[in-house]
Amino acid sequence: MTELVDVGVVGAGPAGLAAAVHAAEAGLGVSVVDAGIQPGGQYWRHPDETTGHGEGSWPESAGHHDWAVFADLRVRFRLQIARGAIRYLPGTQVWFIECPTAPGESHVLRLTPVVDRVDHDPAAVREVRVRSLILCPGGYDRQLPVPGWDLPGVMAAGGVQALLKGHRSLAGQRAVVAGTGPFLLPVAKGLAGAGATVVSVCEAGSLTGWLRHLGGAVQVPSKGIEGVEYARTLLRHRIPYRTRTAVISIHGERAVQSVTLGRLDAQGRVVPGAERTVEADLVALGWGFTPSLELVLAVGADTGLDADESLVAVVDADQRSTVDGVYVAGEATGVGGATLAVAEGELAALAVATDQGRVSAARRRGVLRRVVRRSRAFARAMHLAHPVPAGWSAWMTPETVVCRCEEVSYGAVCRVRDELGATDAKSVKLMARPGMGWCQGRVCGLATAKLAAAQSGRELTADDLRPMAKKPLAAPVTLGELAALQGSDLGRSDQGDELTVPGDQT
Numbered sequence: 001m002t003e004l005v006d007v008g009v010v011g012a013g014p015a016g017l018a019a020a021v022h023a024a025e026a027g028l029g030v031s032v033v034d035a036g037i038q039p040g041g042q043y044w045r046h047p048d049e050t051t052g053h054g055e056g057s058w059p060e061s062a063g064h065h066d067w068a069v070f071a072d073l074r075v076r077f078r079l080q081i082a083r084g085a086i087r088y089l090p091g092t093q094v095w096f097i098e099c100p101t102a103p104g105e106s107h108v109l110r111l112t113p114v115v116d117r118v119d120h121d122p123a124a125v126r127e128v129r130v131r132s133l134i135l136c137p138g139g140y141d142r143q144l145p146v147p148g149w150d151l152p153g154v155m156a157a158g159g160v161q162a163l164l165k166g167h168r169s170l171a172g173q174r175a176v177v178a179g180t181g182p183f184l185l186p187v188a189k190g191l192a193g194a195g196a197t198v199v200s201v202c203e204a205g206s207l208t209g210w211l212r213h214l215g216g217a218v219q220v221p222s223k224g225i226e227g228v229e230y231a232r233t234l235l236r237h238r239i240p241y242r243t244r245t246a247v248i249s250i251h252g253e254r255a256v257q258s259v260t261l262g263r264l265d266a267q268g269r270v271v272p273g274a275e276r277t278v279e280a281d282l283v284a285l286g287w288g289f290t291p292s293l294e295l296v297l298a299v300g301a302d303t304g305l306d307a308d309e310s311l312v313a314v315v316d317a318d319q320r321s322t323v324d325g326v327y328v329a330g331e332a333t334g335v336g337g338a339t340l341a342v343a344e345g346e347l348a349a350l351a352v353a354t355d356q357g358r359v360s361a362a363r364r365r366g367v368l369r370r371v372v373r374r375s376r377a378f379a380r381a382m383h384l385a386h387p388v389p390a391g392w393s394a395w396m397t398p399e400t401v402v403c404r405c406e407e408v409s410y411g412a413v414c415r416v417r418d419e420l421g422a423t424d425a426k427s428v429k430l431m432a433r434p435g436m437g438w439c440q441g442r443v444c445g446l447a448t449a450k451l452a453a454a455q456s457g458r459e460l461t462a463d464d465l466r467p468m469a470k471k472p473l474a475a476p477v478t479l480g481e482l483a484a485l486q487g488s489d490l491g492r493s494d495q496g497d498e499l500t501v502p503g504d505q506t
Helices: 016-025 067-082 157-167 184-193 207-217 221-236 292-297 338-355 363-383 410-420 425-432 445-455 462-469 479-483
Strands: 005-010 032-033 087-089 094-097 107-113 127-133 139-141 154-156 174-179 197-203 241-243 247-250 259-262 277-278 280-286 289-291 303-305 311-313 326-327 401-403
Touching: 005 016, 005 107, 005 292, 005 338, 005 425, 016 032, 016 127, 032 094, 032 127, 067 087, 067 127, 094 127, 094 292, 094 462, 094 479, 127 311, 127 338, 154 157, 157 174, 157 184, 157 280, 157 445, 174 184, 174 247, 174 303, 174 363, 174 479, 184 197, 184 221, 184 280, 197 277, 292 462, 311 462, 326 338, 338 363, 401 410, 410 425, 410 445, 425 445, 425 462
Parallel strands: 005 032, 005 127, 032 087, 127 326, 154 280, 174 197, 174 280, 197 241
Antiparallel strands: 094 107, 107 127, 139 289, 197 247, 247 259, 259 277, 303 311
16 A cells, blocks of 8 residues: 555645645655656756756856745755655656545545656656645646747747756747737847847737736736836847737748737737738747646636636635645646745645644734735736737638647637537537647647637636646556556546547547
8 A cells, every 4th residue: 555645745836846845844744746857847947957057057047036935945845855754756747636535535646757768667656645635736838829820930938938947948049929918028038138139029918908907016016126127128138029919920831930910909909001020930929827727627626717717726715725635826726926826835735734733823824825815916917917819819810720739720610610509618629629639728728718709709718618628637648557557446536528539530
């Protein structure tokens, strides 16, 4: 029988790292499962710690905010590993969670390596049993399709930054950074600092949107200081910052060669005659981030719609989900940045320690709740100030690819609506196959759900997004690992969704 651990933490980004450290320091035994090979997650992604940094190379902290916070957490994390309070399982992902069926039973995390190497360790941990579970799965780039976005040279803005942070590598030499939200600014800064020419930063919205949400914006003054720093960087590198502007088409034979920029009206529609074409070999597209909710849905926790139209986990003031023994922290409760994620991670750890009778820490939990409230107010203001343009679907042509895995076009999505009566995301998914490929809807899910809702003449709802986010298995797993379970009942997660196999045409 696998050893029972006090708490399992999934993810070692800002929220997971904080949760693990504070849980261990509260006297709990902790297992940390993380897909990354070193702690930090996407936000604190950095070069391989085992290779060191030679003279003249970028410092480890280059391109990062809040690095001192990470450095402190990393030291404490390593200390707790050394004293045996934390078992760290990097390069590992949870592909299934077996939920308890009676009070007092544990959650069982089924694990698999991120990369199944030929020289795999037969003694590698394949399951972890935990009394409590803190899910900190983070999020990923949110994307909207435009003509030509499937060309080589078009990347998610987060992917461009990941190459810079983790590998000190430029994805291109002449870049257009486009989409909406403050994240466009650090991407442009990183590219310019690494030697690329940033042709333009294209913000689809207007900065006046912040004026309607000043109450939330002023909750985190440090964000305003960051904004001033980015403005200085743009001026220093002479990078144009264009508001109400979007990349409406991308051109090239075998790779990106140029893009067409469109001027948008207040409804997000392209102003006729205001298009212009610029040369580029890299397009970094960023429409914000969306939480990774596979595991949240796998345990049956409730979800709802956030201000940015993302599906998020529902939690109480101490990060407890609607499922006993399961806590959620970080981007999965709503995208809000590292400061918020760290506070939520610590709060979740203290809630577990309290619920297991180890500590109370009522005063500290009160402090953290106030940090979370202020940060959430700022995040809401940010989302409302930088919405997805209402008229974005008008930028597409019938041939525009919506789902790149299954090569499903916008025309195909429209046909299943008009000819087969598909008026919701799940029906569109079943009939036209967007979201049925390798990424399982992580890239095309929002676009498909929004198209289905708009075609039915209604607003997007959480019910539109859940079918695109639910996964029978949270990560790819070999048939051998499935067979090794020897009849374990995988139906206890109550997924209620169809099993889709990437590439399967049956």
